[in-house]
Amino acid sequence: MLDNLKKYNIILGSNSPRRKMLLAGLDIEFKVKTIPDIDESYPSTIPFEEVPLYIAGKKAEAFQKEMSDDELLITADTVVVTDKEILGKPIDKTDAKRILNLLSGREHHVITGVYIITKEKSTKFSVLSTVSFAQLTPEEINYYLEKYHPYDKAGSYGIQEWIGYIAVESINGSFYNVMGLPVQRLYRELRQF
Incomplete structure (x- = not known):
């Protein structure tokens, strides 16, 4: 499948182990490249639902000037939102507990x-999933933070980990989006390249 991509060297512009795993699940060959210290700030005036696309665009822009003609770049960013507050990666254990x-x-x-970009073509999209969490006890939160250390995850949790088993009551939308890469939509978009 995705034979149309054989003309490209595919680059995943992310060091996320979950994104690597999910992209590998599409059975395409790719390399991982990262650029350190990309500014992931965003203007406070943009709507919360546009923030991850804005940041994914900044990541793509950082790579774009170094891309060769035969490369296809994929960048992504994920945020968790509740009450119109963006819950990013926690800065420490206290912040993770608060989140x-x-x-x-x-x-x-x-x-x-x-973002998906080549020298000739680009496309961008965002995917929203709604997750319903059960009530968590302080002991459950402490157990998860002590055992799983989710400090590299937006919203302080990984749905594929223990907390996903005990807390997620329902999901409306893509499970894989909650993990960090909406691979079903990505597959559809890649078919157009």
Whole structure:
């Protein structure tokens, strides 16, 4: 499948182990390249649902000037949103605990923005999934933070980990989007290149 991509060297512009795993699941060959210290800030005036696409665009822009004619680049960014507050990666254990308490017993949105770029063509899209969490006890939150250390994850959790098993009551949308890469939509978009 995706024979149309054989003319490209595919680059995943992300060091996320989950994105690597999910992209590999599409059975395409790719390399991982990262550029350190990309500014992931965003203007406070843009709507929260546009933030991940904005940041994915900044990542793509950082790579674009170094791309060769035969490369196809994929960049992505994921945010967790509740009450119109963007919950990024926690800065420390206290922040992670605060975030998980905010998510406990409530619905939240996970939005991933994706850019696909070659020298001749580009496309961008975002995918939103709604996740409903059960009420978490302080002991459950502490156990998860001690055992899984989710400090590299937006919203302080990985749905594929223990907390996903015990907290996720329902998902409306893509499970893989919640993991960090909406691969079903990505596959459809890649077919157009």
